[in-house]
Amino acid sequence: MSAVVERVGASPAEIQPIRTPGGLDAWLVASDFVPLVALAFNFEGGAAQDPPGKGGASQMLARLLDEGAGPYNSDEFQERLAEHAIELGFNAGPDAIGGSMKTLSEHADKAFELLRLAVAEPRFDEDAVERVRAQTIAGLRYQMNDPGTVASRRFFAEAFPGHPYGRPISGTVETVSAVTRGDLVALHAATIGRGRLKITAVGATNADALAADLDRTFGALPEIAPAAPVPDVSITGLGSRIIADLDVPQSVIRFGVRGVSWRDPDFIPAYVLNHILGGGAFTSRLFQEVRERRGLAYSVGTSLVSYRHTAMTWGYTATKNERVGECLEVIASEMSRLSHEGPSDEELGKAKDYLTGSYALGFDTSTKIAHQLAQIAFEDLGIDYIRRRNEMIAAVTQDDVRRAAARTLNDAQMLVVIAGRPTGLAAA
Amino acid sequence: MRTLDIAAGSSRHIGLRTDSAELRRSEGTGPAISTYRLDNGLDVVVIPDRRVPVVTHMVWYKNGSADDPIGQSGIAHFLEHLMFKGTEHHPVGEFSKVVSALGGQENAFTSFDYTAYFQRVAPEHLERMMTFEADRMSGLNFDDTVVAPERDVVLEERRMRVETDPSAQLSEAMAASLFVHHPYGIPIIGWMHEIETLNRTHALDYYRRFYAPDNAILVVSGDVDGAAVLKLAEATYGRNTPRGDGTLRFRPSEPEPRASRHVCVADPKVEQPTVQRLYLVPSTGTAKAKESYALEVLAEAIGGGPTSYLYRKLVLEIGRAVNAGAWYMGSAIDETRFSLYAVPAEGVSPTDLEAELDRTLDAAARDVDAVTIERAKTRLIAETIYSCDSQTSLARIYGSALALGETLDDVRLWPDRIRAVTRDDVVAALQTSLVKRRSVTGYLVKGDAR
Numbered sequence: 025m026s027a028v029v030e031r032v033g034a035s036p037a038e039i040q041p042i043r044t045p046g047g048l049d050a051w052l053v054a055s056d057f058v059p060l061v062a063l064a065f066n067f068e069g070g071a072a073q074d075p076p077g078k079g080g081a082s083q084m085l086a087r088l089l090d091e092g093a094g095p096y097n098s099d100e101f102q103e104r105l106a107e108h109a110i111e112l113g114f115n116a117g118p119d120a121i122g123g124s125m126k127t128l129s130e131h132a133d134k135a136f137e138l139l140r141l142a143v144a145e146p147r148f149d150e151d152a153v154e155r156v157r158a159q160t161i162a163g164l165r166y167q168m169n170d171p172g173t174v175a176s177r178r179f180f181a182e183a184f185p186g187h188p189y190g191r192p193i194s195g196t197v198e199t200v201s202a203v204t205r206g207d208l209v210a211l212h213a214a215t216i217g218r219g220r221l222k223i224t225a226v227g228a229t230n231a232d233a234l235a236a237d238l239d240r241t242f243g244a245l246p247e248i249a250p251a252a253p254v255p256d257v258s259i260t261g262l263g264s265r266i267i268a269d270l271d272v273p274q275s276v277i278r279f280g281v282r283g284v285s286w287r288d289p290d291f292i293p294a295y296v297l298n299h300i301l302g303g304g305a306f307t308s309r310l311f312q313e314v315r316e317r318r319g320l321a322y323s324v325g326t327s328l329v330s331y332r333h334t335a336m337t338w339g340y341t342a343t344k345n346e347r348v349g350e351c352l353e354v355i356a357s358e359m360s361r362l363s364h365e366g367p368s369d370e371e372l373g374k375a376k377d378y379l380t381g382s383y384a385l386g387f388d389t390s391t392k393i394a395h396q397l398a399q400i401a402f403e404d405l406g407i408d409y410i411r412r413r414n415e416m417i418a419a420v421t422q423d424d425v426r427r428a429a430a431r432t433l434n435d436a437q438m439l440v441v442i443a444g445r446p447t448g449l450a451a452a
Numbered sequence: 453m454r455t456l457d458i459a460a461g462s463s464r465h466i467g468l469r470t471d472s473a474e475l476r477r478s479e480g481t482g483p484a485i486s487t488y489r490l491d492n493g494l495d496v497v498v499i500p501d502r503r504v505p506v507v508t509h510m511v512w513y514k515n516g517s518a519d520d521p522i523g524q525s526g527i528a529h530f531l532e533h534l535m536f537k538g539t540e541h542h543p544v545g546e547f548s549k550v551v552s553a554l555g556g557q558e559n560a561f562t563s564f565d566y567t568a569y570f571q572r573v574a575p576e577h578l579e580r581m582m583t584f585e586a587d588r589m590s591g592l593n594f595d596d597t598v599v600a601p602e603r604d605v606v607l608e609e610r611r612m613r614v615e616t617d618p619s620a621q622l623s624e625a626m627a628a629s630l631f632v633h634h635p636y637g638i639p640i641i642g643w644m645h646e647i648e649t650l651n652r653t654h655a656l657d658y659y660r661r662f663y664a665p666d667n668a669i670l671v672v673s674g675d676v677d678g679a680a681v682l683k684l685a686e687a688t689y690g691r692n693t694p695r696g697d698g699t700l701r702f703r704p705s706e707p708e709p710r711a712s713r714h715v716c717v718a719d720p721k722v723e724q725p726t727v728q729r730l731y732l733v734p735s736t737g738t739a740k741a742k743e744s745y746a747l748e749v750l751a752e753a754i755g756g757g758p759t760s761y762l763y764r765k766l767v768l769e770i771g772r773a774v775n776a777g778a779w780y781m782g783s784a785i786d787e788t789r790f791s792l793y794a795v796p797a798e799g800v801s802p803t804d805l806e807a808e809l810d811r812t813l814d815a816a817a818r819d820v821d822a823v824t825i826e827r828a829k830t831r832l833i834a835e836t837i838y839s840c841d842s843q844t845s846l847a848r849i850y851g852s853a854l855a856l857g858e859t860l861d862d863v864r865l866w867p868d869r870i871r872a873v874t875r876d877d878v879v880a881a882l883q884t885s886l887v888k889r890r891s892v893t894g895y896l897v898k899g900d901a902r
Contacts, residue, residue, distance in 0.1 A: 057503050058841045099759070099768055106759040107827045109834030128834060155767065155774070162774045162795050165724035171616050271721070274611035306536070306548040306558070316545070319604025322612055342612050374553050381555015385572050388504045388674070389842040 039397065041407055042231050046239035050223040051397050051407060054230055055390065059129045061227035062390040063139075064398035066120040069215035072188035072254045072333075080195020081203045084156055085211050086114035086121050091152040093141035098152045101138070110135045112142065116193055119254075119332040120402060121215055126391065129228040132237065140241040143216050148208050160200050171276040171342070175443035178268045179278040179338070183259045183439055189334060217248030224397035226390040256333045258282065261439040265352075265452040268443040275444025276342045279355060281434045283328050283335035286403045292416045293424035294337070294432060295328060299375045300367045300425075301359065301433075302326030302339055307374070309358045314341060320351045330403075337432050348446035356436040363433035366426045380414040483840065485850070486678030487860060490685060492694040493666025497850050497860075498681045499673035501843045507674035508844050509581045510570040511589070512851040514669070515662040517640040518564045518786070519701050524654050526606065526642015529562040531655045533602050535569065536560075537594035539587050544598060547584045554580070564636055565785050566855035572844070575675045579684050582670075586688040589668065592659055599652045607648065610641050618719035619896055622728065625715045626894040627789070630730045634706045634786055664695035671851040673843040706732060706787050712888040718899030727802045727809065728793045728894045733780070733885040735788035737856060742873060744782050746881035747790060749873045751780035752828035753820055754813075754882075755792060759827065761820050762792065765812045772800050772808050785856055790885060802895040813886060817879045825875050833867045 042050045074081045090105070090112050092098040105112055108131040114123045123143070127135035167173040177192050184190035194200075221242060225234050259280055284294035302310040302325040314324040326339035343351045367375070387393050400409045442449070488496040517528045538544035551558045556573035571581045614620040624639050631637030641647070670689060672681045709732055736744045754761040755778020766773040776794040792813075796805045839845040853863045 055503065057501070058837065060838060060841060062841075099764065102758045103827070106757065106831060109831045126838065128837060158774045158797060161798075162724050166619075166726075166795075168723040169721035272616040274608065274616050276616075305552045306545075307552045315605055317601065319601030320608070322605055322609035343608060344611060374549075378552050378555050381553075381574065382557060383555075384504055384506050384574065385555075385557055388501075388506045388844070391841070 039407055039410070040231055042235055042238075044235040044239045044243070046243040048218060048221070048223065048238050048242055050225060050234065050238055051401060052224070052229070052231055052234050053226040053390075053393055053397070054228075055226065056228040058390065059228050060390060061125075061127055061129055061132050061135070061225065061229050062394045063125040063223065063225050064122070064391075064394035065124075065221060065223040066122045066398055066402045067215050067217070068120055068220035068402075069251050070117050070120045071191070071193040072118050073211070073215065073251055074188065074191070074195070075207060075211075077199060078195075078203050078207055079191040079199035080160060080193070081207050081211055082116035082121060082215070083194045084153075084160060084200065084203055085208050085215070086116045087156045087160070088148055088152060088208060089114045089123075089142045089146045091156060092147040092149045093138075094145040094147075096141070097147070097149060098155075101141070104134070104138055108134050110138060112139060114142070118189055118193060122398070124391070124394070132229065136237045136241045143242065144245060146212060148205050148212075150205065153205050153208065157200060157203070160194060161197050164194060164197055164200065169270060171270055171272050171274070171443040174268050174270055175276040175278045175441050178266060178443065179280065179439070179441040182261045182264075182266055182441060183280060183336065184257055184334065185260065187257045188254060189257060189331060213246075214248060215251070216245060218242055218245040219247045220251070221245070222398060222401040224394050224401060226394045226397075254333050258334065259336045259439060262434060263437040263439075265440040265449075266442070267446065267449070267451045268441065269445060270443050272444050274342050274344050275348045275442050275446045276340075277348065277351065278338060278340055278441045279352075279438045280336050280338035281359075281436075281438050282432050283330065283337045284428060284431060285335035286330040286405070288335070290424070290428050290431060291328075291330070292413075293420050293428035296372070296375050296379065296417060296420050297362070297367075297425050297428045297432070298326055298328050298337060299379055300371055301362055303375075305378060307378075309362065310339070310341075310355060313354050313358055314351060318350075318354065320347055320354065324355075345445050346447050348442060348444070349449050352440060356438070359433050359438070360436040363429050363435055366422060366429060369422070372420070372422060372425060376417050376420060379417050383414055483846065485860065486682070488682050488685070490665065490690050492690065492692055493664075494685070494689050494692070495669045495854060496682060496685050497669065497671045497854065498676060498678040499671070499843065499846050499850060500676060500678065501673060501846070502675050505574050505675050506572060506843070507575050507578050507672060507676050508570060508572050508847045509578060509585070510568055510671045510847050510851050511585050512566050512568045512669040512671065512855045513662055514566060514667050514699070514855050514857075515701060516563045516565045516567055517638065517642070518635040518703060519662070520635065520638070520642070521654075521658070524646060524650060524658075525638045526640075526647045527650055527654050527658050528567055529641050530603065530606055530647065530650050531658050532560050532562045532567050532569075533606060534594060534599070534655050535588055535592060537598045537602065539591040540593045541587055541591055542584065544594060547588070550580065550584065556581070562640055563852075564640060566852060568851060568855075570847070578672065578676065578681070579688070582684055582688040586692055589663055589665065589689070590692050592656070592663070594652070596652050599655075603647065603650060606641065607644070610644060610647060613641065614639070615644070618717050618722050619726070621719075622715070622717040622894045622896045625717060626728060626730050626892045629713050629715050629892045630732055630789060631706060632709070633704050635703065636784070636786065636788070661695075662699055664699055665689055665692040666694040666696070667699035669851055669854045671847045673847040701785075703786055709890045713892040714895075715892060716895040716897060718897050720898065720900065722896055722898040724795065725802050725898070726793060726795050726896045727805050728791060728896075729809070730892045730894075731790045731886050732787055732890045733790040735784035735786065736782050736858060736862075737785040738787050742869060742877060743881060743885075745869045745873050746877040747780050747885065748782055748832060748870060749825060749828050750878050750881050751778045751790065752832055753824050753878060754778050754816055756828060756831065761816055761824060762794070762809075762812060766794055766805075766808060770808065772797055772805055776809075783852060783856060802897060806893060817882055820875070820878065822875050825873070825878055829870055829873065832870050836867050
């Protein structure tokens with residue numbers, strides 16, 4: 025076991041890197057404050073690997089892992105989770121199938137065994153496949169005319185046409201209907217392997233116990249081939265405006281420009297820039313101009329999207345149909361101003377203060393810590409990232425932010441997608 | 453962001469497993485909590501969790517949307533928004549700027565029975581948060597120019613949550629039908645046409661009636677020491693003047709229901725029908741003996757996830773639904789709602805599914821066995837242990853309980869009381885409470901909105 029430990033945030037908790045006897049790598053934050061163990065992990069792969077015409081297959085795979093495995097059918101498996109209050113869940117993202125487990129420490133043995141069965145021996149019983157398909161389709165129908173869903177789906181389709189990122193992760197009624205049991209078995213064999221696995225654990229356990237649990241759970245998974253290559257891609261349609269007609273009194277707006285990926289040296293400056301433009305505080309420019317000053321919307325903001333093969337800055341808001349034009353003008357004008365003038369020194373200083381000061385807020389529960397670490401591990405940012413991160417933010421200069429602005433804000437030439445019936449506005 | 457607390461389970465996502473993520477109460481062996489009451493009536497609760505240098509600072513007021521004056525629905529929530537608009541001592545935006553510059557997070561939420569404000573900061577900034585929050589407990593003052601834009605924000609919020617979502621419209625219609633007299637039937641955010649008329653005077657009148665230390669609870673959780681917090685509380689909130697009996701709430705109570713009701717929202721945008729049912733049932737505030745605990749266990753046993761009775765019958769066995777479940781909004785002062793929901797399988801009509809739901813429910817008293825009850829109790833009690841992992845969850849659990857008039861013992865003993873629920877208790881709750889005349893059934897269907 026390595027002697028290197030990293031502190032979590034500003035806290036006394038330490039991250040231990042673990043190499044198990046069976047050769048698996050993991051990070052552990054041991055804490056017995058609450059008698060529970062939380063685990064987060066990712067298998068590289070995900071929805072970008074869905075076969076052509078079978079969009080949603082990875083999401084179905086994720087949903088089926090705990091619907092029957094090893095000796096247990098779906099109901100028997102779920103009963104074993106429930107009777108010990110073990111929480112187990114899987115989800116497909118664009119580049120990974122992620123999982124999480126939470127258990128009381130007294131039931132940890134049971135929990136790891138059920139997790140082993142779920143990843144190594146899922147059954148894909150015909151009735152379970154059909155039920156999950158029906159549930160997925162019902163979910164798709166339920167969201168079909170939801171303005172937020174319509175806007176987001178259309179946005180990705182316009183931003184990444186012909187690329188896997190342009191397809192919805194949960195698929196469509198048509199593609200989900202086309203997924204066969206054979207597709208799921210093949211996708212499982214191609215995705216759920218130990219070579220593509222990143223694991224983090226938090227809670228009432230120790231390095232030796234965890235190493236044994238992990239070997240038992242994941243050790244027998246196959247070393248599988250790398251995922252099929254996915255081409256790098258950039259957001260397209262910048263400067264165009266799309267309207268998805270929907271009979272609702274309020275239009276949902278999605279807007280996007282280029283971004284900077286998490287692994288890019290300019291990520292941190294872009295992150296600071298995003299905070300100033302539309303990050304999650306009441307002080308951002310868009311929040312102030314769109315909501316506080318004009319009452320145009322309840323929610324408005326931007327965030328950085330970093331996938332393995334693309335990056336973008338995208339934003340969201342919703343305003344009544346009559347004010348869509350005004351709202352878009354305000355957003356474009358703020359983006360353009362920031363792009364030309366940069367932030368003031370005071371604004372930059374305050375953004376850095378907020379981002380460094382608030383970092384610890386993301387580490388106050390075991391589940392949050394596990395997920396933060398899992399993401400850092402998945403992005404290969406290094407076990408010392410949490411320690412370095414605030415120093416990197418503190419070091420960001422005006423030049424850095426302006427460089428990030430030049431790479432992303434694009435003089436406010438955005439791709440805009442509007443779901444609703446905006447008045448006095450045409451597609452462009 | 454300045455949100456409505458649409459309480460547990462009432463969100464209508466029809467994901468695969470709609471186990472409601474209600475905050476559960478703390479385990480009996482949980483954190484070492486200290487409590488205190490200031491001379492001006494402010495209750496103080498301190499919940500230490502020294503793992504991370506973070507504190508959660510919350511102030512809860514014992515008034516919510518159910519205390520909105522007639523004709524001013526939404527005023528509690530609108531005022532919550534206006535609480536960010538400045539005081540006599542601090543201009544609009546200053547508090548938020550300070551929170552942000554200190555690396556803190558803040559927000560607020562309004563529910564039927566309470567309104568709460570919170571910040572999360574490093575412990576050394578707690579005093580500053582308390583100073584600001586105590587200041588806006590009595591010194592709120594804003595210009596008329598901020599009122600109109602903020603009312604527009606709330607109108608956009610309502611458009612986002614309800615006006616564009618037929619499923620939310622069904623929820624509103626069902627609640628309005630279930631509560632024929634009590635204000636729980638009025639949406640927290642208010643009706644559109646009444647929000648449009650709310651003004652500065654309405655907000656300040658409401659504020660002066662309810663915002664006072666003797667109508668509030670201070671909860672601080674995280675990296676703090678009880679004695680130190682009490683000292684800070686004396687120095688800050690200790691200066692606020694109590695209001696006396698003026699803050700008491702007066703609520704009409706529901707008449708005994710006699711009519712089973714049906715409502716339907718038809719909208720061309722609906723592609724997936726759903727069936728829902730609400731029952732008028734006792735809450736923690738009105739229940740006699742252990743009724744409310746029995747209802748908690750009942751909801752979990754018949755509708756808490758994929759091993760629940762309804763899911764097994766309707767989804768796994770007969771395949772007439774793709775999802776089914778139940779939830780109980782136990783945390784309430786007055787009589788409250790218990791819900792069942794089911795999502796029909798392809799080709800099954802809402803009427804047929806409702807009939808199946810009723811047949812299943814009729815058999816439940818016989819079919820729900822001791823093993824199912826034990827599993828439900830295990831899950832409910834485990835949730836209380838899981839919630840000890842989050843200082844924010846604990847602050848919310850204690851704050852909301854006290855705001856509803858419960859005691860700290862009610863929170864501490866919750867797991868024991870759940871453990872003590874027997875199968876007979878659950879069956880009795882089912883047979884007494886889940887009866888047609890106490891219910892509203894709602895259909896969401898595709899159709900002409902006219």
